[in-house]
Amino acid sequence: MIDQTRLPAELVYLRIRDVRALWTAIQTLQVRGAPAIGIAAALGIVIAAQNAAPASTAKLAAAVEAAADYLATSRPTAVNLFWALDRMRRVAAASQALLPAVFLDRLAAEALRIRDEDVAMCKAMGRHGATLLRDGDTVLTHCNAGGLATSGYGTALAPIYTALEQGKRISVYADETRPLLQGARLTAWELMEAGVDVTLICDSMAAHVMKTRGISAVMVGADRIAANGDTANKVGTYGVATLAAAHAIPFYVLAPSSTFDFSLKEGSQIPIEERGSDEITHSFGRPHAPKGVKTFCPAFDVTPARLITAIVCEKGVLRPPYETSLKKAVAPTGDNSSPNPPIITRGK
Amino acid sequence: MIDQTRLPAELVYLRIRDVRALWTAIQTLQVRGAPAIGIAAALGIVIAAQNAAPASTAKLAAAVEAAADYLATSRPTAVNLFWALDRMRRVAAASQALLPAVFLDRLAAEALRIRDEDVAMCKAMGRHGATLLRDGDTVLTHCNAGGLATSGYGTALAPIYTALEQGKRISVYADETRPLLQGARLTAWELMEAGVDVTLICDSMAAHVMKTRGISAVMVGADRIAANGDTANKVGTYGVATLAAAHAIPFYVLAPSSTFDFSLKEGSQIPIEERGSDEITHSFGRPHAPKGVKTFCPAFDVTPARLITAIVCEKGVLRPPYETSLKKAVAPTGDNSSPNPPIITRGK
Numbered sequence: 001m002i003d004q005t006r007l008p009a010e011l012v013y014l015r016i017r018d019v020r021a022l023w024t025a026i027q028t029l030q031v032r033g034a035p036a037i038g039i040a041a042a043l044g045i046v047i048a049a050q051n052a053a054p055a056s057t058a059k060l061a062a063a064v065e066a067a068a069d070y071l072a073t074s075r076p077t078a079v080n081l082f083w084a085l086d087r088m089r090r091v092a093a094a095s096q097a098l099l100p101a102v103f104l105d106r107l108a109a110e111a112l113r114i115r116d117e118d119v120a121m122c123k124a125m126g127r128h129g130a131t132l133l134r135d136g137d138t139v140l141t142h143c144n145a146g147g148l149a150t151s152g153y154g155t156a157l158a159p160i161y162t163a164l165e166q167g168k169r170i171s172v173y174a175d176e177t178r179p180l181l182q183g184a185r186l187t188a189w190e191l192m193e194a195g196v197d198v199t200l201i202c203d204s205m206a207a208h209v210m211k212t213r214g215i216s217a218v219m220v221g222a223d224r225i226a227a228n229g230d231t232a233n234k235v236g237t238y239g240v241a242t243l244a245a246a247h248a249i250p251f252y253v254l255a256p257s258s259t260f261d262f263s264l265k266e267g268s269q270i271p272i273e274e275r276g277s278d279e280i281t282h283s284f285g286r287p288h289a290p291k292g293v294k295t296f297c298p299a300f301d302v303t304p305a306r307l308i309t310a311i312v313c314e315k316g317v318l319r320p321p322y323e324t325s326l327k328k329a330v331a332p333t334g335d336n337s338s339p340n341p342p343i344i345t346r347g348k
Numbered sequence: 349m350i351d352q353t354r355l356p357a358e359l360v361y362l363r364i365r366d367v368r369a370l371w372t373a374i375q376t377l378q379v380r381g382a383p384a385i386g387i388a389a390a391l392g393i394v395i396a397a398q399n400a401a402p403a404s405t406a407k408l409a410a411a412v413e414a415a416a417d418y419l420a421t422s423r424p425t426a427v428n429l430f431w432a433l434d435r436m437r438r439v440a441a442a443s444q445a446l447l448p449a450v451f452l453d454r455l456a457a458e459a460l461r462i463r464d465e466d467v468a469m470c471k472a473m474g475r476h477g478a479t480l481l482r483d484g485d486t487v488l489t490h491c492n493a494g495g496l497a498t499s500g501y502g503t504a505l506a507p508i509y510t511a512l513e514q515g516k517r518i519s520v521y522a523d524e525t526r527p528l529l530q531g532a533r534l535t536a537w538e539l540m541e542a543g544v545d546v547t548l549i550c551d552s553m554a555a556h557v558m559k560t561r562g563i564s565a566v567m568v569g570a571d572r573i574a575a576n577g578d579t580a581n582k583v584g585t586y587g588v589a590t591l592a593a594a595h596a597i598p599f600y601v602l603a604p605s606s607t608f609d610f611s612l613k614e615g616s617q618i619p620i621e622e623r624g625s626d627e628i629t630h631s632f633g634r635p636h637a638p639k640g641v642k643t644f645c646p647a648f649d650v651t652p653a654r655l656i657t658a659i660v661c662e663k664g665v666l667r668p669p670y671e672t673s674l675k676k677a678v679a680p681t682g683d684n685s686s687p688n689p690p691i692i693t694r695g696k
Contacts, residue, residue: 008638142552173644176628176637178526178550184629184637192638199642200628202526204490204551204584208649211586236552238559242594243587280524280550281532283631289524289532290356290540294547296521301556 001040003030004148004182008189016040019048019067026074026081029180033149034223034259035118038080041071042111045088049107057096057103064092064107076271077232077300078223079261084114115151121256121314122152129159129219129254129312135168137216140206140244142175143234144186145221145254155221155254157187159312160196171197173209177234178202179279179297203236210247218244222255222311229305229322230267231255235298241307250309257313257330267302275299349388351378352496352530356537364388367396367415374422374429377528381497382571382607383466386428389419390459393436397455405444405451412440412455424619425580425648426571427609432462463499469604469662470500477507477567477602477660483516485564488554488592490523491582492534493569493602503569503602505535507660508544519545521557525582526550527627527645551584558595566592570603570659577653577670578615579603583646589655598657605661605678615650623647 003012005028014030016022022044025031031040048067049060068085075081091110095103133139145156153161163170172191177183184200191198201209209215218240224232231237231253244251264270277295281287289295311318311326318325351360353376362378364370370392373379379388396415397408416433423429439458443451481487493504501509511518520539525531532548539546549557557563566588572580579585579601592599612618625643629635637643659666659674666673 009635175552176526178524178552181636184641188641189638192641197642199644200637201644202551202583202628204523204526204587205644205646205649207587207590208583208646209644211649213644235550235556239552239555239587239591242555243590246590246594280548283636284634286632287357288529288631289548290537293532293536293540294545296547296549296553296557296561298553298556301553301559 001031002148004032004186005030007185016044017047018051019044019070022047023071023074026071032182033144034078034080034221035150035155035256036148037075037078038084038258039111039115039118039151041081042084042088042114044071045085046104046107046111049104053100053104055100057098057100060100060103061092061096064088075273077273080258083258087114118150118256119152122150122154122158124314125155125254125256125312126153126158126162128316129252130162130166130168131317132217132250132252132310132312133159133163133168133170134216137168138171138173138214140173140175140209140215140218140240141187142183142203142218142220142237142240143177144182144190146187146190148186148190149221155256156219157191158254159219161194164196171199173199173201173213173215175203175206175236175240176200177236182234206240207243210243210249215247215249218249218251220253222253222259223300224264224270225253225255225260225311225326226264226267226270227260227262227323227326228266229308229311229320229326230270231303231305231308231311232267232270232272232300233303235301238301238303241303245307251307252310252312253303253308254312257315260326260330262327267304270302272301273299349379350496352380352534353378355533364392364395366399367392367418370395371419371422374419380530381492382426382428382569383498383503383604384496385423385426386432386606387459387463387466387499389429390432390436390462392419393433394452394455394459397452401448401452403448405446405448408448408451409440409444412436423621425621428606431606435462466498466604467500470498470502470506472662473503473602473604473660474501474506474510476664477600478510478514478516479665480565480598480600480658480660481507481511481516481518482564485516486519486521486562488521488523488557488563488566488588489535490531490551490566490568490585490588491525492530492538494535494538496534496538497569503604504567505539506602507567509542512544519547521547521549521561521563523551523554523584523588524548525584530582554588555591558591558597563595563597566597566599568601570601570607571648572612572618573601573603573608573659573674574612574615574618575608575610575671575674576614577656577659577668577674578618579651579653579656579659580615580618580620580648581651583649586649586651589651593655599655600658600660601651601656602660605663608661608674608678610675615652618650620649621647
């Protein structure tokens, strides 16, 4: 996978061969973006089992459990991580009676299925989200919820890519997204690579841009969405949503239904990761703040549902009240649904 | 004066000996902060006249005019620059009949008077502003409107210093203030030097901090205030004001009355400086954004008067409607007022 910490200076691919290296890659944001973290974790479970082989199926299953417990400690906020690990655990549990080689095949198939589903979900989100964009629109986005955050088109950027394929002209303002500059390093990079008209701004300029530059819509991703629609995403999203409401600009969250967490009634229950002060006080390892300064560095914030115009998932454009629209979107409807909502399985 | 671009790594004093060096110091933000720019420009006029001597008074006066025209091109938004240059021009015009040495003395006295008035105005703003703070309050500020931005206590930080002297316990959250990190480099530094409990955050975290950390008030400076109270200040201020309103947190602007510009009816008439894209795309000279990325880099934004709870100047705490309260604050009231409002002269 691409080492996202090296972009945009260098395009470097990482080869991950053990679970410890994967844990570090997730923790240090070499791979980031909620869907991409989930896919990486699922593949990490396969690596754990492969590294334990040859051994009995019971031993492989134990290795899977240990790896899942370990990888679950890498980052706390994005629910896709736990969702993907749970899917892998369930496949392992259901495969205990199989030969070791078949057990491994089942795990690999599930991990690749998670990846393929992600590609399909991104395309579906792009299709649904593009209905919200007209020719000539200008979208403001925060952080990176593009192809780099997924294995496909991305979530927040998927409607932009789809709209462009449909011949619509779409411009983008990208918040640089302090402290780690995912907007400057990743979003600007991938949109420029795709030939999209993108303008980079500092996060603090978003309000002025909304007032003076004709923003048609805000589109962002999500790391976890509570049952009532409250949405955890990269810190700064809540501020952007508040500013969008003040300027009567629609605010859209784009995320696969694997991001929905029905075990949480509202956003205040979502754990918010705090990261090290170096992310605020240093650039390229050099300090730009006084030595020993106290910092507060939440990696995420929670946008209340009332500020969200719509949540776009692979099932469609969901509108308030989200208590009902989110549940309805993931309810079993027949041939292509999982028996265990909120997990959506596809292509079976 | 302190080279503010070297802080907090190094405390370096600049010796400015010619007008060109001063123009560069203002343009490159070695000296920044609206009041400090005005004082520096006034002293620059003295330098220009000193460097032209020995010569006739007419020649010195011509040097003053040329230097004032030149320094006025260094930065466009802070009105204190033009205000200070106009004061120096008027003293020069009124001193044309004097001997060269006396002409020089008059100029130097006026420049030092501008500086001394600034010290007194900062103290007065601190006294008035401290009435808005209670023991245990937490203030959020944006950019640097502290001692470094003035020749005294600062503007936005003056009430904090005064409240602390009064024995109140005040904590501060400082927005780092991208792109040039004046909050991280300057505000955090000077508050730490003064022993104030300060926590540094990224600009994008202000909304989350307002929601979760009990912010009592926002205090910011200003670069220009139109007749209706619309206020230009460091980019991001308008966003912070919008967020403060959404969280029912009082939003205070602190600025000397020299910041009032009654020639402008409203904020949309204030010229907004745009700066180079390197400020967004590079850190310490190293790029962190893709090469050639398009940027938009306004240095200021305009906060509409309706979002401002009060404007604190050296005359007191001014409340809406600002059309009347601003004018009233600078109206001639007798012994200590200038005959030419909005210019306040003191200590005569």
